[in-house]
Amino acid sequence: MTAPLLRLDGVRYRYPGATSDALQGVSLAIAPREFHAVLGPNGSGKTTLVRIALGAVAPSQGQASIGGRAAQQWPRQDLARLVGVVPQREDNLFPQRVRETVLLGRYPHLSLWGRECAADHAAVDRALAACDAQHLADRWLWTLSGGEYQRVRVARALAQEPKLLVLDEPGMSLDLKHEMGLFELVLGLVHTEGIGVLMITHDLNLAARFADSLLLLEGGRPVAAGAPAQVLTKQIVETVFSWPVAMQTIDGRPQMVPLRQPKESRA
Amino acid sequence: MPPNIEAVMARRPDLVVLYNAGPNVTAAKQLERAGIQTVLIDLNRLEDLGPAARTLGRLTGRQEQAESLAIVLDSLACRPPPPSTISLAFIVWDNPPIVIGHGSYLDQLAAQAGARNVFGDIAAPSAQVSLETIVARDPQWIAVLTDSAAMPAFSRRREWRAVRAVREGHFLLLPGSLFGRPGPRSGEAIAQLRARLAR
């Protein structure tokens, strides 16, 4: 049996100088063709989880491993051939065209002095096609809409030809159409490219609709993990998010609808 | 640098003599306001020597002595310069090369000593020039204001050895006390310069 792409075992982490743990007792395993989403209110430790999972920081307790090897021991360039990350924010300094910025995703595969070859450009084209962005290839980045730019960033991560795709709040600041499009895109990639996906998101409903497995964190602790129907129950959601909700089912997946709560009747 | 007014006043001088430039002008005004007799003297060229002597003589009540000195100093300035037989350049700084041009005291000294300043065509008292210009103008002597007896450091630099006078070691090392500024010993300076050039 092959090692999971990404694995966290009982991970605990406290930021230096903090009075409480940012993460406690978190476990997670992602295999190819699996779409995992990590959810939770602000400050529940989602971004910390990503940092530890990718070896950017060492856990105070527990282990983080990628492809069977401790996350911290992976040389940066080797890791970039395995894992493609789309972080929350990108601060692209210099003006570029789409094709150039997606080409940056090939860098982990290039040797120190080697040039890009036809195979690299082919990978870029494939990545753009998979993200439905070929028509954007020669556009300048600053002319793209938010949704288009996000797709380009996913294409760049795909150009790395990763086995695992990690996205941190990719839907933030996207409008409905583009957010839906993004989730469809990611799900499609799971099926066609066979990659594993770890997505941090605050959008409960979309996560429940598209992901295979959810991990719900609160205050750094895992509250529930497993299939969406197991995790997104009225009880759990109301407890974690401190708000009354009604639950519906769409496409066999639970969807929550927040209820109104006028001030006087606050329980 | 401006003089320290308090320190000067603490000595209770009868007369304060200042070189007429920059911060000294303001200092002079401050001293005057404090009731101390002050005078600013121009002392840039040979022509300034006579008037300076007379001014000092008037202020110190020694007009007669001052007048006799002034006559000698005036003659220094008015004397037609002898024909120049030797060429030189005054190098004030080496990197970048700064030379003395026409209209400066040193230029006058050179003329009176029978030497031609190869940079006499530059109107300013001092100017930055390219090293290759010095090489092209090929002065027979390089004059440097220094109190040391050793050859200046730049004489050992490779690029300066393109200058013939540097290669041949034809340096005139002029002590600052005698050659730095016009003064009552200017006549002596001219004489010394002439003697050294003759050797």
Add this chain to the structure above:
Amino acid sequence: MKWTLLALVAVLALLLSVVLGPAAVPLSELLRSDIVWNLRAPRALLAFLVGGSLGVAGAGLQALVRNPLADPFLLGLSGGAGLGAVLAIALHLPGPWALPIAAFIGALAALGLVYRLGLIGGASLDPRILLLGGVAIGAFAAAITTAIVSLADAAELRNAFLWLWGGLSGASWDSVLIVALYAPIPLAVLFAASRPLDLLALGEESAGYLGADVDAVKRRVYLAASLLTAAAVAVSGVIGFVGLVVPHIARLTWGHRHRSLLPAAFLGGGALLAFADTLARTVVAPRELPVGVVTALIGVPVFALLLKRWTIA
């Protein structure tokens, strides 16, 4: 095609440096002339090496601090070099190389201080701290320098400021050799960092995820760019605007891939400084302008044009 053009420009700049000058050397005597071989040729080469180094250092630095307005002399090195030079004169240090060596050591000292500042609190060379620290250390050194100049023998030390304004008068085959032996190492380090520098433009986090060892790259680029700048200052004083403007001009044609940008910045910077030096030597002949003045006079209008283009984009 554009590389051919750039190479031609570079060769032309070198040729002009050798053919033109305040001392009239007729073309027929060019090859035999002492002035050409001992003064103009090494000076042209030195200008090229220094200008090229500043161009590459500037490009690397702009990528490192993620600020297109960065100039190699923002790092506080010029202040340190000036202080070193002034100390060498005030203390009457012996030898014809006293001033450049002291300036180099002063620049390194400033580099060390700013680097140390950049590491405070585990900040690992935060670009803002590097820039602010550079300005602060530079100002500090400049203040001490001014104090020394006003307290000591004024005339000699005032001339040290002229040196600081930049000039290639000290050029000889000796200095060309030294720079030609020294510069290739930091230049090679910067060229080797081309890809990580491309990635750094996306931000440090993204660069790390794309395989760059961000901390190591920042250290290497900062040190290499600083060492190049320190040598440039020691040999030729502070020549501003080359490191700032040349990378931008190069980017207009070569884009942001450092693999081609850095060599273009080298050739462009070299050509620019050689050309500026020729102007410095000839426009007010027999006098000479400090080359730092010429590069500023050329650089400022070019910079204004670039700013205009930048804000339109």
